[in-house]
Amino acid sequence: MIARLVTVVIVSVVLGGRAQAAPIVCPPGTENFAPFYDDAKLFKDAIASVAAIQPSNQRLTGITVPHHLLAADLVALGFRAASGFRYKRIVILSPDHFHKTHNLYATTLRGFETALGPVAADSDAVRLLEAHGDMVEESCLFDKEHGVRAMLPFLHHYFPEAKIVPVAMSVKAKRADWDRLAEALKPIVDHDTLIVESTDFSHYLPQHDSRRFDQQTLNMLAAGSLDGIAALSQPDHADSVGALYIQTRLQRELFGAQPLVVANENSQEHTSDYVERTTSYVVALFGTFGPSFNNPARPKDRIYYLAGDVNFGRAMKKILLRDGVADKIVDSIVSLTGARPLIVNLEGVILPNVPEAIDDMTLAMPQDLAAGMLKRLHVAGVSLANNHAYDLGASGYAETVRALDEAGIPHFGQGETLALADLDLVGLTDIDTNGSKNTDLLTPALLDRLLHENAQRPAVAFVHWGREYKTEPSAREEMLANEMRLRGVSAIVGGHPHVSSEAIVPLAGGDVAEVYSLGNFLFDQSAERSSGSMLELRVFSQGTIFVRLIPLPNYFEMGRK
The missing domain is CATH 3.40.830.10 (LigB-like)
Known part of the structure; x- marks a missing residue:
């Protein structure tokens, strides 16, 4: 076989920018072409x-x-x-x-x-x-x-x-x-x-x-x-x-x-x-890669999943506490991820006990339920860079961090990096906490957190932005996406609108893959007004990534049936 390969190199020369090979010689009559490679090993x-x-x-x-x-x-x-x-x-x-x-x-x-x-x-x-x-x-x-x-x-x-x-x-x-x-x-x-x-x-x-x-x-x-x-x-x-x-x-x-x-x-x-x-x-x-696809993969190539908004409080808590509902939802999700690492956007505050009098627009969830579900779903990271992480102020945020640390679940907030084995996720939010009128929070200094020295470690922006129930970016998000691209990210993955984008968009000739919104993951909104997708992200050893968008069922409605 080696001799055959060498022959191909020897007979190939460059003339006028065109590769030239030996003249074509056909086998006699209608005979098959002879073997090109001799070494079966x-x-x-x-x-x-x-x-x-x-x-x-x-x-x-x-x-x-x-x-x-x-x-x-x-x-x-x-x-x-x-x-x-x-x-x-x-x-x-x-x-x-x-x-x-x-x-x-x-x-x-x-x-x-x-x-x-x-x-x-x-x-x-x-x-x-x-x-x-x-x-x-x-x-x-x-x-x-x-x-x-x-x-x-x-x-x-x-x-x-x-x-x-x-x-x-x-x-x-x-x-x-x-x-x-x-x-x-x-x-x-x-x-x-x-x-x-x-x-x-x-x-x-x-x-x-x-x-x-x-x-x-x-x-x-x-x-x-x-x-x-x-x-x-x-x-x-x-x-x-x-x-x-x-x-x-x-x-x-x-x-x-x-x-x-x-x-x-x-x-x-x-x-x-x-x-x-x-x-x-x-x-x-x-x-077509429908449900229960076994997703062939080599051990050397890591696969992660990114999903959208998660809250285990309000009506979501009620259905998860029903007999068999949590098991049904977990089984459905794990059939898609294969129990590989999952990163989600956690909307709200984790508390040991959620007060009954709390209003519906203040998102809070019980610690045992939240930590238990996150562990069962093999969550490897929780983004707190969103507009509900401070719903109960600094003390509520501290309670959330304490609960996640106690459960051994990594987390990352505004401008912070979640360093996975071969991938960096940076949490960013352009929307302030609920109850505040502050928006357009992302500054050049915060965007600079996306800059990483090691080009072989791809960086992904996990960003909370946009307007609820809108799947198209405004001029503000288009500008931010371009600024993120200029800082070398491989992908931009967004959330907040509660509805999912239907496509991956390549920016600037393919430099960056953008998913404007993943929508909801585990959130108490019906399919009439919300939707969700999960992003599969495969990391290769040379530092490149490939992303695939997977439409999700409405797990809230699944639990209500």
């Missing part, structure tokens, strides 16, 4: 390295994996995640690395021999694609196209009965051309099809630049922004922006699927020597 070792990771328990409709076999374990991870289900057809989207297609796209009717066994082409599907002869040609470039060939041993192992439709994409293709190919693929892609996007990400950059470009790409993916993906640069962001665009578009339009990035690494991580020009890798799964 590389693939078997990679497959063994992910054997302990559970495949997705919900059917995937697409995966994105690298083709650089330095990251063979990541290729295996993507295929392993999809391997819980069978597929008749696999479409592979790859760059045409050596600029060998005369048209914009190439495919082939030939099959392939691999180090682990043969892979057949889906001749009927290929012919349908080749009917678009003005843009798709039959080609033997796949003999040496590693973007496809690196996939095939894994494909044979995990899906031995599947047939393939390989597609090599020219760098000359632009967005209108990608849209044409997407339309041509639609008759081929059905519910028995898995779309495999074979893409390496940021190229030829030092690691700190690669990290920034990767974060921009991850934020555009999280937002599902076709415009944002189309605006990414090649190869700074990816070696095939077109493949990423077509994958995202087909997944949305054919399956209603969203992406979930489960790995992001850089080639620098694979050696102790300094690498001046790196390549980065992404593994993404595409699916």
